[in-house]
């Protein structure tokens with residue numbers, strides 16, 4: 395079985411400027427050659443899922459401007475279904491990223507069109523399909539889509555990144571919640587529980603996965619508890635590690651993999667992504683992940 399994966403989320407154009415030092419207020423610094431790349435957690439996760447072989451549909455919003463094509467370029471190249479992308483009267487989401495020689499960065503993000511993404515713009519969902527969301531679109535739209543997914547028999551999965559408030563009923567209706575350590579700590583503080591997957595599962599009653607960077611990931615749910623180590627990697631750019639993990643997890647679940655197996659595949663794929671520069675550009679293809687898993 396191969397169920398469709400719908401990703402509802404952000405698509406950005408990232409403009410990256412290598413600079414000798416991060417500019418102070420009022421200062422101008424001369425940088426090296428800048429590069430433009432597709433970004434946004436929604437698009438990044440969708441690219442990771444599509445490259446891993448998912449039947450991927452992306453739903454989001456872009457502007458009627460020259461950056462829209464860039465924001466969607468990696469998705470288009472990966473063969474994603476873009477029929478649920480809407481054009482709105484706002485500029486395409488964009489990020490201006492300065493990176494210094496030590497790898498430190500300074501980032502300004504304008505959500506632009508992403509703030510106008512609407513759950514109502516997502517076409518009907520199929521029973522059993524995975525609906526993957528992040529927190530770079532309005533939270534009330536995520537909440538609406540989570541409840542709609544449940545009503546239509548689909549499986550809502552939320553990556554709580556960046557951490558922010560979400561309607562409690564929607565949170566508890568999730569099939570799966572994915573958070574990194576910081577997001578897990580933020581949520582645990584609000585719920586008054588410990589910041590690990592077991593405690594969050596206990597507090598919310600849903601399956602929760604927490605990614606732990608180079609220490610791997612853990613999950614807890616009705617199906618038990620899983621701890622997956624990270625695959626060893628020579629990490630050169632961890633941007634998008636979490637996005638790769640979420641996208642490949644969704645792709646793997648859409649093939650009918652059990653959670654533990656999907657987590658293992660997600661960890662393998664993320665270890666490849668951190669060994670390459672960039673975010674969407676760094677997402678591995680299914681064959682590369684297969685090879686690492688010895689398949």
Ligand code: ATP
Nearest residue numbers: 574605606607608610624629632634635636661664
């Ligand atoms: P980011 O914000 O950098 O995109 P994140 O904070 O959302 O990432 P992490 O928990 O840091 O997410 O990483 C997600 C997964 O990526 C981890 O569970 C692990 O499998 C993999 N990973 C991250 N860093 C490394 C690393 N240095 N080596 C190998 N795997 C890694």
